[in-house]
Amino acid sequence: MAITEAPHIVTADIDAPNSHTLEAYLAVGGYEGLKKALSMTPEEVANEVDKASLLGRGGAGFPAGRKWSMLAPSEVRYLVVNGDESEPATFKDHMLIERMPHRIIEGALIAAYATQVMAAFIYVRGEFALGIERLQQALNEAYAYNAVGRNIFGSNFSVDLVVHPGAGAYICGEETALLESLEGKRGYPRIKPPYFPAAIGLYGAPTIVNNVETVSNLPWIISHGGAAFSALGEGRSTGTRIFALSGHVRRPGNYELEMVKTTFRDLIYAPVLGGGIRSGRELKAFIPGGVSAPWFGPDKLDLPLGQDEVGANGSMLGSGSVVVMDDHTCPVRAAWRITHFFWRESCGQCTPCREGSGWLEKTMRRIEEGAGRPADIDLLLDVCDNIAPELGWPPQQTTICVLGPSIPSSIVSAIRMFEDEFAMHVKEGACPYE
Amino acid sequence: MSDNPVAPSASSVELVSLVIDGIEVQAKRGELVIEAAERVGIYLPRFCYHPRMKPVGMCRACLAEISGPRGFSLQPTCFTPVAEGMEVRTKSEKAIKAQEGVLEFLLINHPLDCPVCDKGGECPLQDQDIAYGPGESRFVEEKRHWAKPIAISDLVYLDRERCIQCGRCTRFAAEVAGDPFIDFFGRGDHTEVGIAEDRLFDSYFSGNTVQICPVGALTAKPYRFRARPWDLEQAESTCMACSVGCRVAVQSSGNRLVRVAGIDSDPVNHSWLCDKGRFSFEAVNSENRLVEPLIRREGVEEVLSWSAALRTVADKINEVRSSTGPDAIALLGGARGTNEDAYAWAKLAKSIIGTDAVDAQLADGLDADLLLSLPRATIDETTAAKVLVTICPDIKEELPVLYLRLREAVVVDKVPLVELSPYRTSLSSLARVRVGYYPGFSLLAAKAISLPEKSREELTESVLADGGIDVNSIEAARALVAQNAPDGDGEGVIVAVGRPSLAEDEALVRSAVMELATAWPKARFLPVVRRGNLFGALDMGLAPGLLPGRVGLDGAREWFEGSWGKLPEKKGPDARGILERAAKGELELLILLGCDPLTDFPDRRLAEQALTNTPFVVAVDCFGTESARMANLQLPAAMFSEKEGTTTNLEGRVTRVVEKIVPPRSAWPDWMIAAELAGYLGRDLGFSSTLDVTEEIVSLAPAYRGLASDLSSFLKSGDGVVVPIPTTSPDGPFIHPVEPIDPMATPGISQIEQQGSPPRVGSSFAGGYRPQGGIQRGSARVIPKPMTGLEMDRSALRVPPRDGYSFRLISSRKLYSSAVMVRESPSLQSFVPKTVLLVNRHDLEGLGLESGSSVRVRSPKGTLTLPAVVDDSLAKGVVFICFGTDTQGASSLIDVSLPVNDVRLEVP
Amino acid sequence: MGHFNSEVLQRAKELIALYPHPRSALIPLCHLAQEQDGWLTPEAIEEIAQLLDISPAEVAGTASFYDMFHRKPVGRYLISVCTNIACMLSGGRELLQHVSQRLGVAVGGTTADGMFTLEEAECLADCGSAPVVQVNHRFFSAMTPDSVDQLVEDLAAGKLSDVVPPHGVLNRVKREVGLQVPVEELVRQRREASQAREERARLAQQGQEGRS
Ligand SMILES: Cc1cc2nc3c(=O)[nH]c(=O)nc-3n(C[C@H](O)[C@H](O)[C@H](O)COP(=O)(O)O)c2cc1C
Numbered sequence A: 001m002a003i004t005e006a007p008h009i010v011t012a013d014i015d016a017p018n019s020h021t022l023e024a025y026l027a028v029g030g031y032e033g034l035k036k037a038l039s040m041t042p043e044e045v046a047n048e049v050d051k052a053s054l055l056g057r058g059g060a061g062f063p064a065g066r067k068w069s070m071l072a073p074s075e076v077r078y079l080v081v082n083g084d085e086s087e088p089a090t091f092k093d094h095m096l097i098e099r100m101p102h103r104i105i106e107g108a109l110i111a112a113y114a115t116q117v118m119a120a121f122i123y124v125r126g127e128f129a130l131g132i133e134r135l136q137q138a139l140n141e142a143y144a145y146n147a148v149g150r151n152i153f154g155s156n157f158s159v160d161l162v163v164h165p166g167a168g169a170y171i172c173g174e175e176t177a178l179l180e181s182l183e184g185k186r187g188y189p190r191i192k193p194p195y196f197p198a199a200i201g202l203y204g205a206p207t208i209v210n211n212v213e214t215v216s217n218l219p220w221i222i223s224h225g226g227a228a229f230s231a232l233g234e235g236r237s238t239g240t241r242i243f244a245l246s247g248h249v250r251r252p253g254n255y256e257l258e259m260v261k262t263t264f265r266d267l268i269y270a271p272v273l274g275g276g277i278r279s280g281r282e283l284k285a286f287i288p289g290g291v292s293a294p295w296f297g298p299d300k301l302d303l304p305l306g307q308d309e310v311g312a313n314g315s316m317l318g319s320g321s322v323v324v325m326d327d328h329t330c331p332v333r334a335a336w337r338i339t340h341f342f343w344r345e346s347c348g349q350c351t352p353c354r355e356g357s358g359w360l361e362k363t364m365r366r367i368e369e370g371a372g373r374p375a376d377i378d379l380l381l382d383v384c385d386n387i388a389p390e391l392g393w394p395p396q397q398t399t400i401c402v403l404g405p406s407i408p409s410s411i412v413s414a415i416r417m418f419e420d421e422f423a424m425h426v427k428e429g430a431c432p433y434e
Numbered sequence B: 001m002s003d004n005p006v007a008p009s010a011s012s013v014e015l016v017s018l019v020i021d022g023i024e025v026q027a028k029r030g031e032l033v034i035e036a037a038e039r040v041g042i043y044l045p046r047f048c049y050h051p052r053m054k055p056v057g058m059c060r061a062c063l064a065e066i067s068g069p070r071g072f073s074l075q076p077t078c079f080t081p082v083a084e085g086m087e088v089r090t091k092s093e094k095a096i097k098a099q100e101g102v103l104e105f106l107l108i109n110h111p112l113d114c115p116v117c118d119k120g121g122e123c124p125l126q127d128q129d130i131a132y133g134p135g136e137s138r139f140v141e142e143k144r145h146w147a148k149p150i151a152i153s154d155l156v157y158l159d160r161e162r163c164i165q166c167g168r169c170t171r172f173a174a175e176v177a178g179d180p181f182i183d184f185f186g187r188g189d190h191t192e193v194g195i196a197e198d199r200l201f202d203s204y205f206s207g208n209t210v211q212i213c214p215v216g217a218l219t220a221k222p223y224r225f226r227a228r229p230w231d232l233e234q235a236e237s238t239c240m241a242c243s244v245g246c247r248v249a250v251q252s253s254g255n256r257l258v259r260v261a262g263i264d265s266d267p268v269n270h271s272w273l274c275d276k277g278r279f280s281f282e283a284v285n286s287e288n289r290l291v292e293p294l295i296r297r298e299g300v301e302e303v304l305s306w307s308a309a310l311r312t313v314a315d316k317i318n319e320v321r322s323s324t325g326p327d328a329i330a331l332l333g334g335a336r337g338t339n340e341d342a343y344a345w346a347k348l349a350k351s352i353i354g355t356d357a358v359d360a361q362l363a364d365g366l367d368a369d370l371l372l373s374l375p376r377a378t379i380d381e382t383t384a385a386k387v388l389v390t391i392c393p394d395i396k397e398e399l400p401v402l403y404l405r406l407r408e409a410v411v412v413d414k415v416p417l418v419e420l421s422p423y424r425t426s427l428s429s430l431a432r433v434r435v436g437y438y439p440g441f442s443l444l445a446a447k448a449i450s451l452p453e454k455s456r457e458e459l460t461e462s463v464l465a466d467g468g469i470d471v472n473s474i475e476a477a478r479a480l481v482a483q484n485a486p487d488g489d490g491e492g493v494i495v496a497v498g499r500p501s502l503a504e505d506e507a508l509v510r511s512a513v514m515e516l517a518t519a520w521p522k523a524r525f526l527p528v529v530r531r532g533n534l535f536g537a538l539d540m541g542l543a544p545g546l547l548p549g550r551v552g553l554d555g556a557r558e559w560f561e562g563s564w565g566k567l568p569e570k571k572g573p574d575a576r577g578i579l580e581r582a583a584k585g586e587l588e589l590l591i592l593l594g595c596d597p598l599t600d601f602p603d604r605r606l607a608e609q610a611l612t613n614t615p616f617v618v619a620v621d622c623f624g625t626e627s628a629r630m631a632n633l634q635l636p637a638a639m640f641s642e643k644e645g646t647t648t649n650l651e652g653r654v655t656r657v658v659e660k661i662v663p664p665r666s667a668w669p670d671w672m673i674a675a676e677l678a679g680y681l682g683r684d685l686g687f688s689s690t691l692d693v694t695e696e697i698v699s700l701a702p703a704y705r706g707l708a709s710d711l712s713s714f715l716k717s718g719d720g721v722v723v724p725i726p727t728t729s730p731d732g733p734f735i736h737p738v739e740p741i742d743p744m745a746t747p748g749i750s751q752i753e754q755q756g757s758p759p760r761v762g763s764s765f766a767g768g769y770r771p772q773g774g775i776q777r778g779s780a781r782v783i784p785k786p787m788t789g790l791e792m793d794r795s796a797l798r799v800p801p802r803d804g805y806s807f808r809l810i811s812s813r814k815l816y817s818s819a820v821m822v823r824e825s826p827s828l829q830s831f832v833p834k835t836v837l838l839v840n841r842h843d844l845e846g847l848g849l850e851s852g853s854s855v856r857v858r859s860p861k862g863t864l865t866l867p868a869v870v871d872d873s874l875a876k877g878v879v880f881i882c883f884g885t886d887t888q889g890a891s892s893l894i895d896v897s898l899p900v901n902d903v904r905l906e907v908p
Numbered sequence C: 001m002g003h004f005n006s007e008v009l010q011r012a013k014e015l016i017a018l019y020p021h022p023r024s025a026l027i028p029l030c031h032l033a034q035e036q037d038g039w040l041t042p043e044a045i046e047e048i049a050q051l052l053d054i055s056p057a058e059v060a061g062t063a064s065f066y067d068m069f070h071r072k073p074v075g076r077y078l079i080s081v082c083t084n085i086a087c088m089l090s091g092g093r094e095l096l097q098h099v100s101q102r103l104g105v106a107v108g109g110t111t112a113d114g115m116f117t118l119e120e121a122e123c124l125a126d127c128g129s130a131p132v133v134q135v136n137h138r139f140f141s142a143m144t145p146d147s148v149d150q151l152v153e154d155l156a157a158g159k160l161s162d163v164v165p166p167h168g169v170l171n172r173v174k175r176e177v178g179l180q181v182p183v184e185e186l187v188r189q190r191r192e193a194s195q196a197r198e199e200r201a202r203l204a205q206q207g208q209e210g211r212s
């Protein structure tokens, strides 16, 4: 088993009592990273982060240092921390927000300093009522502690931070939709190009959007140096990251693991991690990185938890959430439920996504409920193809954002891996697992 | 989100070359691929894209494979600007599959109720699906359902099942009209267009959403189920509901007008119309039309033959001419007809009858000499103005489409706006600086913002304060002008001028306008005066002291007398003068040419006295208006779309209006009535067709001379020509070619080949241009020059101070005033405003009243009891009563002989 | 106007002041309105529109994009049962059916006494403790039919009113300070910082040149 001795970075001390309070955070060295950062120049801070090769933890996996360096020059620029976490089966940011809010604030401030923005916002998923409270409370404490606001810790750097609640729309996790939402509008993703946030973001100004977990790494990186971070993991996938494990495992939960050094098999079966499949059953399939990702079968268990390694195998590490399905799982139902989710959450701008999601959802449901027709499989694949042409990986798209081409992932996976089970549904006119 | 960085910027005219489907294409940097493709004949399906709105790229119908740094990918061509070396494949297998896929998706939830849908037959969804769709749907699930059509306003119905979520209507409302009262509601495939609870889509521009909806989701109440597109005939014409002169397609079925649609005229209306212009065609179809000459004998109206009627008028004219003399005959009106109508009547009045007591305005506009002398701007030029200044009534209420264009100039082109106004208008919130002033103090405000430092010593803070002017606003306005138009001579400044209030003397705002014109000699002006063809009527000489072609009676006498015969000796009175004389019993005969002084003249008492005290009144009109019913004789006139001709808009743009239907019973065009009447007077105007009149205009009227070296091609030119024609141009006027109309941009205009008005039997233009000699130009060898410069009476009126007990009255119209076109249009008549008194909260409370309670308004002329409504945008001591309301309203309080009107408010 | 009580109005103004553009406060203000009224009433929409200087249609249209805003009244307690993939694999769908039967309302319905509204939720991001239930967006995790029955009982009996506040997510912890740094000061600071950066770059350049 390759569960390494790598330190916990973002989840360090998260189990301490009242870990969400300033007192507890200060007791474990909180805000030292920020203090150190303020003693460096912004470029030095950015350099450390670049050296760390910190890949974004929100799903797309873009290196944070590179992203910062792309921020267009402008007097007015913003930082937005993405805490909208709603990718199904992802629950790491939720935990960090409720239990380590100060680390997020500290990280956000380090990022704000490095990028010299005018203001910073943390957009928190609206359903995280407790999380919003904890984060707001932490921010109140941070203001009182002068960790934020005017001349932070006596330095020459001032910035204000605002905790902004969302209100229940998955698409607002997509960074440009998030910016629209933060502007008080419907959460419609913007077209890239030209609306890359780093060029034209919040209120039209260059904007950095970083995930909650991404910024939570920053205090450690500054305290320990980028090199220490990139010494962990392998290749582009450096450091540690939280894997959110759910489904039919004995011990679901969030596990912070060194990247690449650990495999899916470790994550699912190691006694201190997933502990194996529940009720003594067998693994049927797993989703390696959130429901937008194509599924893997047991043959992929020995793949390492690395971004490029998973990508090369036709899926993605995405948000780092792993859903485990045992051999009693109906793949039609699982894929239908995921499709149902996308149908409910499509923002509705793009015709293929808006209409295609509903069409696929209805057809999948019909098959699951026993009214499938033999022609439906080809129809599903062709409708998917009209949203994500050629059904390859990474997907192509006929839509504005990648929610559209995410819809086919589970349908196509389920059909490709379990076509005979679809056929059974059609033939028997019922779900064989009912 | 800030400006769309994709939109082409005006400054860059750089060309790039790209390849579309193997064709090498040159395109302007910033141009969109869909547009570049279209220029080379490659059409891409589209729904959300509209050439007059910012692209959003959301329907995904126009996808094509476009090369980029990482190879080809499917991109929306409506959102992607061209780039050097770009390669586009619109017909690759992948592109076609994507396009077909989108069209199939669009139909899965669409009800396909085309047989009962207004749009059926002219529906972009239908058409593009046939052309670009997969042919067959594989969708077997149940469709999405919504309750069938809901009224989102009094004019527009919404059928959400048909909606394809292209966002054209919502974007139009927010982006173009600035009336964001409809929006998307819900999410995903439950997205619907909607309104906030109990908040209707009350916009003057709502009909445009119907026109640009690419499916039948939005339908207009006045058109629903009235006709099918294949039964419609259409012709391109010009709207005459106001002086903007929007280009329209007039559509008829049988001999009835059924619909008016906006045509995309680049310099004028960008395809938009206001709802008044769009729906007031209903008046043409009204049952209440005047269709036969009527004579009133002892209070009873009797039908008369045309010959008897004309004989009666001719006898009357002869009688007055020989007894009292021609000065006892006056003509009011003429601004609702064509240029040809106005010209024929001007010629009849000034040469044959021999009177100069002629006025197309009713003391509700601006002085004719001023209007014709001011150097004019075009609407299009406002987009590049350095500063826009307004000193006029609420442009949205007067000239709605001009408001859209100015709004665009301010919002999109970022032209800074300075508003001078005694009350808040629709542009106030867009103005960089708003200079408020008390009624009557426009001159002071004009001086304060325009005079050079050294000449404004007497304009102290306290003097300004007496005029209700905040010195800070003046400083801000001056700084803005100085910063944006630094030459100080008004170069780049465009001023919109009109009558902010009908309760004050026209001379007050006139002197303010002249002040600006003098201080800023290079500034140009856009007149904000509403009536349909007012500028045509003035250009044709329907005003005292004027002759056709923007020339003065004296200067051009010689030029015209050769062809017209003897002209009046001296300048006659204007409308106010005419009515004052009539009231005193000094007039013998008054001819009302499509005008209704009882409704439109600011001083109703005076108009009543005038009509009562004039022995014989003739009304040439389409309806028995209030004034017409007081006339001795009523002559039925043809209306908009029942006659050919030309019209001149506020810029001086001359365009064509067409005859689409036959006038009812024995209604005639005005010009023909004049021509026939001349015959009964034993003279010949020389006109037997509209074309005869047009020809005489373009050969005789100085500002119009050279309008058309080839009249028939001019008459086909969509956007027309702005007069005066620059005499320097060797090639004559530039005529805009008729652009093919994009039916997708303007669905509802389907048959492109029907554009340009095919010659029809019975049309007076059917024969095209017939050169016709014989027009005498007098002995003058020098063509008189159209007027410029301001040789006018500059003595400013003194505004008396207001006493502590009274309130200064402001009155101005709303779009749907009680004018006959609105009253006779069933869909619009309910919009005529109710009469209320608007007053500052402080003043109302001072009277011990609450908003809504009734108050008695007393002026020396009359008394009204009205509900008082709080409007805190009004200054203290000022009240506002809308002009042209459902009752007699403000005009029964106003005395036109006073510089300003004060009223007392009493608790009844 | 005048629909918000004075405390809510005060908070609304404070929230608006946190953003460079007032419209950004739309979502927070809708949350506030729901805290006051339980749902997003037309009157609140009008007031928010006025406060943000946009049209009521824009407020209502925007709010309707977001699931948490209710344009029709909902029960005192909104019970959200997640049935998305992780919860589904752990019995979320069955749990939803169970609650529906227990309350006697269909999914999406409200009990006759106005106490409970039941909704099917998408993933609530607590998948490690599936199946997950929220009541007014407060988490109750790893639920079983028995524990959810107990929850409903406790709610009905008013036992959890301190754990489950009314609708809205801003009510219990308020932001204590407004923005501390005026924009002008920020602009000045950033300018100085960028000058300093240029200076450093210049020196570095010189240093390099000096070496070579
Ligand atoms: C449909 C969709 C949903 C997303 N949801 C989230 C989310 O909930 N949280 C998040 O951090 N990123 C989400 N993302 C990714 C963001 O767009 C963005 O890449 C990320 O916030 C950037 O932060 P990072 O570079 O630190 O990863 C989503 C993307 C898409 C297309």
Ligand code: SF4
Residues within 6 Å of the ligand: A171, A188, A189, A345, A346, A347, A348, A349, A350, A351, A353, A354, A399, A400, A401, A402, A403, A404, A405
């Ligand atoms: S792909 Fe779907 S979610 Fe993304 S912008 Fe288009 S409609 Fe919205």
Ligand code: FES
Residues within 6 Å of the ligand: B045, B046, B047, B048, B049, B056, B057, B058, B059, B060, B061, B062, B063, B076, B077, B078, B079
């Ligand atoms: S996406 Fe191009 S026309 Fe709609």
